Amino acid sequence: MTDEISALEPTAGADRSRRGGGRAGKRAGSGAAFEQPPFRQLRIPFEPVKFVSDDQLETIHDASLRVLEDIGVEVLHDEARTIMAGAGAQVTPGTQRVRFDRALIMEYMGYCPSQVTLHARNPAHSITLGGDNLVFAQMASAPNCSDADRGRRAGNQADFRDLVKLGQMHNILHLTGGYPVEPIDLHPSIRHLECLRDFALMTDKAFHVYSLGKERNLDGIEIARIARGVSHEQMMNEASLITIINTNSPLRLDIPMMEGIIQMARHGQMSIITPFTLAGAMAPVTIAGALVQQNAEALAGIAFSQMVRKGAPVGYGGFTSNVDMKSGAPAFGTPEYMKAQLVGGQLARRYRLPYRTSNVCAANTLDAQAAYESVFSLWGCIHGGGNFIKHAAGWLEGGLVCSYEKTILDIDLLQMVAEFLTPLDLSEDALGIDAIRAVGPGGHFFGTPHTQERYKTAFYSPVLSDWRNFESWAEAGSPTAYQKANTVWKQRLASYERPTIDPAVEEELNAFVDRRIAEGGAPTDF
């Protein structure tokens, strides 16, 4: 246990100069409703797993290049095809099919930066992707939300805001990763403006913008720029926003996704290209085949980002999993998903790119299944060398629901993972030989000075785990982790405080958003 992680910090909204006295200790003064480890850039202290050998990795790499050379991809965006042709790709005349020589792909892959820093409006919350860095992003894009009190319901602005608050309050969540739930009570033409304003005002972390048309990308970039109070030039050199580009698997790159890559690359913002290659549905039923297709699609999108602008920040996303062959529904946190996570990471590192993977499950409620599928996913994230863990907190039902209770469970899981990744203190004092001598054979360590000096902060204190003995637990009504999570999110949400912002910046932000709303936002045909 290092001092860094031992130090506790009040909630992000409270005065950052106060620090708590220990995990098991008392609360850290007024303003701190709960204790949690401080915000910090995490690192993975060991080598990722080589699930396939270097030779086998080259086999997958080579197969992907054969797909791009022989079969190619369908690119629905006219300007994108023009850019690709200009770079040397073969566009079959009169079609949308584009094929790429392997040399062309590898030339452009070579222009990608290997690390990207995302600048938050609070510089203390800026984070780096790539290398051994690890960041966790809140769940994104659920159409529904749920909690144990109110049940399951369609996404709406009130829940959107409450979930964004939970994301801001918890230091283990490094950024918001898209709308935790889709606020369908906001008209799609102005939804992005309201949501991005909320990200900019209710959080001080980096955030995500959806690639659903040029206006939305540009509005997001401008809102992030105003919130940071920097120039357009500075934004060009300092990525502040991230977008996820899902290919339309198999082998199709659609108009909004290509437009998103173009706008983000031209403005120095980050795209993460993530094929959604479900083995047996949108990709071959073999995990090897799904990975070949994932890699082909990712390489096409990533190389394209560099054709738009060499050096544009970009990441490699893996989302290969299997489907339930009985129903066709996606499965997550499965053995097949874990293998794909590990090999996906090997591929991303082969190209020296930041690697995105996810904490996902297919459970319908917060039972043992939700927990084992999520921890298996996190296992694959960490040993796959994941840099950017999307959907890190809140995901249930294969992504159809963002759950308040699952958000708390995941926060606890992520905090445990972060503690697991903290190197051991191996100082002479920590080795404890003097304590072992003082206690001697048959003694005990409870009351020793060595223990007394350390016990408050020696161990991670979990949010949910109930470690009472059976009798005490049964007397308390035999509560499950689900019930405890339900209590915790309500207590924590009630203590949310909006992060400070320069009133002039807030005014400028509101003026921009209000003007864009008055203009009608992004055009829709309904």
Next chain:
Amino acid sequence: MTDEISALEPTAGADRSRRGGGRAGKRAGSGAAFEQPPFRQLRIPFEPVKFVSDDQLETIHDASLRVLEDIGVEVLHDEARTIMAGAGAQVTPGTQRVRFDRALIMEYMGYCPSQVTLHARNPAHSITLGGDNLVFAQMASAPNCSDADRGRRAGNQADFRDLVKLGQMHNILHLTGGYPVEPIDLHPSIRHLECLRDFALMTDKAFHVYSLGKERNLDGIEIARIARGVSHEQMMNEASLITIINTNSPLRLDIPMMEGIIQMARHGQMSIITPFTLAGAMAPVTIAGALVQQNAEALAGIAFSQMVRKGAPVGYGGFTSNVDMKSGAPAFGTPEYMKAQLVGGQLARRYRLPYRTSNVCAANTLDAQAAYESVFSLWGCIHGGGNFIKHAAGWLEGGLVCSYEKTILDIDLLQMVAEFLTPLDLSEDALGIDAIRAVGPGGHFFGTPHTQERYKTAFYSPVLSDWRNFESWAEAGSPTAYQKANTVWKQRLASYERPTIDPAVEEELNAFVDRRIAEGGAPTDF
């Protein structure tokens, strides 16, 4: 997915010549009540994690040797002290304190075999410990058992037998690991005789004998020998039994444990030396300090086994975890436990020994906590390079309960881990380029021949995971994994069939056990 794991086998009790048609397919004829992957020796296909550097590992190793040189251990067993003194250890006259030079320890550590094969009475169920081999043993030593229908109750012979049956039926459990629950309705003087007879007759896998006095070790060895139908000489060269030697931490080796090492080593049977070093209670509150003490105690016991008989089969056990500093209760599946698992594995491999670690949790029920603590434990087991995973199925409440439902949950988790560890098929056919070409951009793979030929066995089919959509799941009464596990164990247990045994062997076994019971078994003072 290899053919090996794809092949399904009926339950162990049924005719082994019949094999099922696939995971998602129909049942494999009469006698096979459920489908499961075949019994096989598992291997971990990637390098274990180096959580500490080689230099840091030497720091821990060196600190342990300082403990053994400067502080020493208390050895309560007179003959053991005599053996140690004979080998060159310093026994302080008139005391039980024994100190060991580092050269002496390392000399005897060098005599240990690096791999041990445990011979089951069914040779197809023999297993190997050490190297990259991985075996799972059923939970052991719970004083209580529980299921959702009958609640929590003290251990008894009926539950002992039912749990042993579940252990026998499931191919993923390679051996029984002690009494899954303690049958307290059997008098301690003859309990081991009844239980070991049950192991020998109700299972055909390797098993464990408790080291609770010389008679019990010798009875266990004789029962295993009769069941295998081999000579005493063959038994000496073919380990068939395992015993766990828990040191009496801190730094105390008690009489029954030392006697167990002596008897097992003299008869060619395996001891796994496992200090129970709870950080903050029986060991320093720092994980580094607890590991130093674990290693010192393990080295003392392991080296002693080689002083008894060079080359005796022996293993390195790690059980370091933290305690809940509020209550003093042991915690499991924590970040601290995982770190100790990884470094424990590094230490075991430093001495080229089989490594024992465990699948444990502190939850009181089969909720999310039980699942996340267990999967975190399994994570540490696998990436720590565990060879012998004790308590692999059934463990709840920090070991105070063996749960029928947790047994099923764990079997599912272990099967998922086994599938995760199965190498990817990277044949040209599995890479699927032809399938990708045939489907083309924007198509789908559901109906393609590549999918049709494989879908039944492409993916692991989980026992508990409910992958129905929310509406179907809600209509079915919103069942949790706990409820499903309750249904599954009853169905499966009902289909148990006793493995075949030569009637002459059975007669000899019964004659031996009946005679020993008539003699009074192992003497007790009550």
